[in-house]
Amino acid sequence: xxxxxxxxxxxxxxxxxxxxxxxxxxxxxxxxxxxxxxxxxxxxxxxxxxxxxxxxxxxxxxxxxxxxxxxxxxxxxxxxxxxxxxxxxxxxxxxxxxxxxxxxxxxxxxxxxxxxxxxxxxxxxxxxxxxxxxxxxxxxxxxxxxxxxxxxxxxxxxxxxxxxxxxxxxxxxxxxxxxxxxxxxxxxxxxxxxxxxxxxxxxxxxxxxxxxxxxxxxxxxxxxxxxxxxxxxxxxxxxxxxxxxxxxxxxxxxxxxxxxxxxxxxxxxxxxxxxxxxxxxxxxxxxxxxxxxxxxxxxxxxxxxxxxxxxxxxxxxxxxxxxxxxxxxxxxxxxxxxxxxxxxxxxxxxxxxxxxxxxxxxxxxxxxxxxxxxxxxxxxxxxxxxxxxxxxxxxxxxxxxxxxxxxxxxxxxxxxxxxxxxxxxxxxxxxxxxxxxxxxxxxxxxxxxxxxxxxxxxxxxxxxxxx
Numbered sequence: 001x002x003x004x005x006x007x008x009x010x011x012x013x014x015x016x017x018x019x020x021x022x023x024x025x026x027x028x029x030x031x032x033x034x035x036x037x038x039x040x041x042x043x044x045x046x047x048x049x050x051x052x053x054x055x056x057x058x059x060x061x062x063x064x065x066x067x068x069x070x071x072x073x074x075x076x077x078x079x080x081x082x083x084x085x086x087x088x089x090x091x092x093x094x095x096x097x098x099x100x101x102x103x104x105x106x107x108x109x110x111x112x113x114x115x116x117x118x119x120x121x122x123x124x125x126x127x128x129x130x131x132x133x134x135x136x137x138x139x140x141x142x143x144x145x146x147x148x149x150x151x152x153x154x155x156x157x158x159x160x161x162x163x164x165x166x167x168x169x170x171x172x173x174x175x176x177x178x179x180x181x182x183x184x185x186x187x188x189x190x191x192x193x194x195x196x197x198x199x200x201x202x203x204x205x206x207x208x209x210x211x212x213x214x215x216x217x218x219x220x221x222x223x224x225x226x227x228x229x230x231x232x233x234x235x236x237x238x239x240x241x242x243x244x245x246x247x248x249x250x251x252x253x254x255x256x257x258x259x260x261x262x263x264x265x266x267x268x269x270x271x272x273x274x275x276x277x278x279x280x281x282x283x284x285x286x287x288x289x290x291x292x293x294x295x296x297x298x299x300x301x302x303x304x305x306x307x308x309x310x311x312x313x314x315x316x317x318x319x320x321x322x323x324x325x326x327x328x329x330x331x332x333x334x335x336x337x338x339x340x341x342x343x344x345x346x347x348x349x350x351x352x353x354x355x356x357x358x359x360x361x362x363x364x365x366x367x368x369x370x371x372x373x374x375x376x377x378x379x380x381x382x383x384x385x386x387x388x389x390x391x392x393x394x395x396x397x398x399x400x401x402x403x404x405x406x407x408x409x410x411x412x413x414x415x416x417x418x419x420x421x422x423x424x425x426x427x428x429x430x431x432x433x434x435x436x437x438x439x440x441x442x443x444x445x446x447x448x449x450x451x452x453x454x455x456x457x458x459x460x461x462x463x464x465x466x467x
Contacts, residue, residue, distance in 0.1 A: 001039045001040065001043055002029050002030070002031060002036055002039065002040060004027035004028060004029055004070070005027065005028040005029075005030070006026070006027050006028075010028065011025055011027075011028050011071065014028060014054055014057070014066075014071050014073060015065065015066065016057065016065065017054075017057040017058065017059045017060075017062060017063070017064045017065050018057065018058050018059055018060045018112075019059060019060050019061055019062045019065070019423070019425060020345060021062045021065050021424075021425070022065065023052075023062075023065035023066040023067055023068075024066065024067070024068060025052070025066040025068065025069060025070060025071045026068070026069065026070065027070045027071070028070070028071045028073060029070060029071065029072050029073070030073045030075060030076055031072065031073075031074075031076065031077065032076045032077065033077070033203075034145055034147055034153050034203040034204070035153070037072065037147040037201050037203055038147050038151040038152070038153050039151065040070070040072055041072075041147055041148075041149055041150070041151045041201070041454070041455065042150065042151030044069070044070060044149075044452075044454045044455075045149055045150050045151060045450075045451070045452050045454055048452040048454060049069045049070055049454060050066070050067065050068055050069030050070070050453075050454055050455075050457040050458075050463075051069060051070045051071075051072050051149075051454050051455055051456075051457075052064065052065070052066035052067075052069065052070070052071055052072065052197075052456060052457070053072050053074065053120075053123075053197040053201055053455070053456065054066075054071050054072065054073050054074070055073070055074045055075070055088070055089060055116070055117035055119060055120040056091070056112075056115050056116050056117050056120065058112040058115050058116045058120070059120075059124075059420075059421070059423055060348070060350075060420050060423075061417075061420055061421050061422060061423025061424065061425045061426055062423045062424035062425045063124075063196050063197065063421060063422075063423035063424065063456070063459050064120075064197075065424065067424070067457065067458050069454075069457070072201065074088050074089035074117060074119055074120075074201075074203075075089055076089065077089035077090075077119075077203055077204075078090050080094075080095065080098070081204075083098065083099055083102055083104065083209070084099075084106075084142075084206055084207040084208075084209050085204065085205070085206050085207070086118055086204070086205065086207075087118075087119075087203060087204050088117060088118055088119025088120075088122075088201070088202045088203050088204060088205065089117050089118075089119060090117065090118050091113075091114065091115070091116070091117060091118075092108075092110070092113045092114075092116050092117065092118050092121050093113040093114035093115075095118060095207075096109075096113065099209065100212060103211060103212050104209045104210070104211065104212060105209060105210045105211065105212045105213070106140060106207050106208075106209055106210075107130050107133075107134035107135075107140055107210065108121065108126060108127060108128060108130070108131070108134070108136065108137045108140055109128035109129055109130045109131075110126040110127065110128040110419070111128060111332075113128070118205060119201075119202040119203065119205070120197075121137055122137055122141055122144065122192075122193055122202050122205055123192075123193075123194070123195060123196055123197050123202055124137075124179060124194065124196055124419075124420070124421045125137050125138050125179050125193050125194030125421075126179075126419060127177065127179075127377075127380075127418075127419045128377075128419075129256035129258055129284075129286070129377060130255050130256050130286070131177060131377065131380060131419075132237070132240075132242070132254065132255065132256055132257055132377065132379030132380055133240070133241055133242060133253075133254070133255035133256070133288075134255070135242075136177065136179070136419070137193065138183075138190065138193045138194065139208070140207060140208045141189065141193060141205055141206075141207060141208065142157065142158075142206045142207065142208050143155065143156065143157045143189070143205065143206040144156050144189060144192060144193075144202050144204065144205045144206075145202070145203045145204035145205075146192050146200040146201065146202050146203065147200060147201045147203060148199065148200045148449060148450075149199070149200070149449060149450035149451075149452075149454055149455040150450075150451070153203075154188065154200070156187070156188035156189040156192055157187075157189055158187045158189050158190065159187070160187055160188040160189060161187060161188065162185065162186070162187065162188050162191055163188075165448060166191075166445060166448050166449060167441065167444045167445055167448055168182075168184065168185060168186075168191060168445060169181075169182055169184055169438060169441035169442055169444075169445060170184050170441070171184055171434060171438040171441065172184075173415075174354075174410075174413055174414055174415045174433075175354060175413070176352040176353060176354055176380070176381065176382075176413070176414050176415055176418065177352045177377075177380040177381075177382050177415070177418045177419065178352065178415035178417065178418055179194060179415075179417050179418060179419050179420065179421045179422075180415050180416055180417040180421070180422055180426075180430055180433060180434075181422070181430055181433075181434055181438070181442060181460065182194075182195060182199075182442050182445060182460075183195075194421075195460075196421050196422065196423065196456060196459050196460055197455065197456040197459060198446060198450070198455055198456035198459050198460055198461070199445075199446070199449045199450065199455070200449075200455070201455070213288035213289065213290060214289060214290040214291070215288070215289050215290075215293060215316070216255075216286055216287065216288055216289070216321075217286070217287040217288075217289060217293040217294065217295060217298070217314070217315075217316055218284070218285065218286050218287075218314070218315040218316075218320065218321050218324050219283075219284070219285045219287075219298060219312055219313065219314055219315070220282060220283075220284050220285075220312065220313040220324050220327055221282060221283050221285065221302055221307050221308075221309075221312045222265075222275065222276055222278075222279035222281070222282045222307065222308040222311045222312065223279065223280065223281045223282065223283070223305075223306075223307050223308065224278055224279070224280055224281075224306070224308065225280050225281065226261075226280070226281055226362060226366065228281075228305065228306050228307070229259070229281040229282075229283065230358065230359055230362070231305060232283065232301070232302075232305040232307060233257060233259075233283070233358075233378055233379070235252070235301060235305060236252050236254055236257060236283075236285070236301070236379075237254070237257060237379055238251065239251030239252075239253070240252065240253045240254060241253050241255075252287070252294075252297060252298060252301060253287065254285050254286060254287050254379070255286050255287065255288050256284070256285065256286035256379065257283060257284075257285060257377070257378050257379030258283065258284040258285075258328070258375070258376065258377060258378065258379075259281065259282075259283060259374070259375055259376060259377075259378035259383060260281065260282040260283075260284070260331060260375045261280075261281055261373065261374040261375065262279075262280045262281060263372060263373040263374065264282075264331045264334075264373050264374065264375045265279055265280070265281070265282055267330055267331050267333075267334030267335070267373065268327055268330045268331065268334075270334065271330040271333070271334060272326060272327060272330050274313070274327070276308050276311040278308060279308055279311070283378070284324065284327075284328055285298070293316055295314065295316075299312075313327070331373065331375050334373070335373050335386050335388070338371075338373075338388050339388065342388060342389065342390040343390075344388075344389045344390060344391070344392075344394070344395050345389075345395070346386050346387060346388055346389075347386075347387040347389070347395075347398040347399060347401075347402050348384055348385065348386045348387070349365075349383070349384060349385040349402065349405060349406070349409075350382075350384065350416070350417050350418055350419060350420045351382070351383075351405065351406060351409035351414055351415065351416060351417075351418060352380055352381050352382035352409070352414050352415050352418035353381045353409055353412045353413065353414035354381065354412065354413045354414065355381060357381070357412035357413065357414065358378070358381045360412060361381070361383075361405075361408065361409060361412060361414070362374075362383070364405060364408055365383065365385045365405070368385070368387065368401055368405075370387045370388070370389060370394060370397060370398050370401060371387070371388040371389070371390065371394075372385060372386060372387050372388060373385075373386045373388065374386070377418075377419075380418065381414075382418040382419065385405070387401065387402065403429075406429050406432075407432065410432065410433050415433065416429040416430060416432075416433050417429075417430075421460075422459065422460045423459055423460075424458045424459055427460065427461065427462060430460065439461075442460065442461055443461055446460075446461055
């Protein structure tokens with residue numbers, strides 16, 4: 001078996017992820033093959049030692065933060081065997097850049113794509129702005145190599161049945177973009193996508209690809225209030241191409257619809273300018289085309305929708321898109337600066353609701369009287385409300401508000417996690433969302449696959465003896 005790293009100074013660099021939580025571990029393993037991973041997991045299973053998989057540590061849920069035991073880093077599994085075949089430790093953005101040069105597209109586009117690994121994005125069923133059109137990662141994976149917690153190496157496609165002695169939970173997921181809990185899958189591949197490193201370690205994947213569109217028209221459009229913005233969103237997504245289907249005739253058919261509230265626009269004003277004084281909301285829009293950019297149709301829609309049309313920023317080339325990327329990037333940068341200045345963590349939502357409930361959840365977000373910034377994937381009714389407390393008392397109030405909003409999202413038919421997963425930080429929310437019967441079914445599956453509960457212990461579910 002691999003020789004572990006036990007130097008605390010080295011291990012220290014692997015104990016924190018983007019959730020800003022910190023863990024502890026006794027050893028670090030850095031495998032270079034699926035066989036190495038299998039050997040580590042076999043040894044851990046025999047000794048009931050927890051193993052936490054870590055890659056680039058972009059998780060916002062503490063999923064890659066160990067609570068003791070061993071760390072298994074994927075940093076050396078970085079071989080790209082073909083344009084559509086790569087090991088799990090390869091940076092997702094690197095794969096996409098290589099494909100772009102070949103005129104190919106791998107649609108999933110999580111915000112962290114230039115930092116996160118392929119295997120982790122699959123394990124979390126990651127998504128992003130383009131998920132409005134293409135869905136999350138799941139439909140774009142055709143085959144994986146995965147090491148299960150007993151050390152067995154499996155290969156899974158959608159023709160691979162789930163082992164007969166694995167009790168797959170049969171539950172009804174909310175009909176929204178969601179990344180919460182084990183999928184009620186009818187094949188091994190889909191079961192392993194989105195399991196957050198608790199049922200297996202993904203060491204290699206074969207991807208489903210598309211041809212790159214000839215061009216992408218991008219717009220940054222401004223609106224005077226939330227109702228006007230929501231009305232435009234409804235028009236923009238009516239008849240749009242969703243999950244790879246064809247658009248309805250005459251539909252505007254964006255591939256991405258991203259929202260920015262007035263506080264987000266204030267952050268852009270402070271850093272870059274270019275935001276009209278009357279603007280209280282904005283939409284970032286991407287539209288694929290294979291001929292002439294459909295600018296006239298969008299311009300007419302903006303005029304009809306009472307947008308501040310003359311202020312719309314249009315990008316049809318790389319330089320223009322870089323400008324719009326800077327506008328978008330100014331928001332999370334500004335949020336992070338506020339977090340540092342406040343000396344308090346932000347409390348960020350990751351909820352999604354059905355189409356009919358978008359206005360209601362946004363009204364609830366607007367009513368929160370804590371400093372906040374709201375932006376995100378409005379096409380999927382999936383907005384990130386960032387609460388920015390500036391005192392311990394406000395932090396406690398923000399945490400309570402977060403819980404209340406989570407319960408409201410579930411009551412509206414939504415999910416407590418649309419894209420970030422459950423990890424260690426949202427286990428109670430998942431339990432409230434799915435109920436005791438489904439939670440028991442999740443635990444039965446975990447026990448069947450991982451008898452000693454070694455892999456990803458503490459993620460999604462509380463482990464044995466409260467671990």
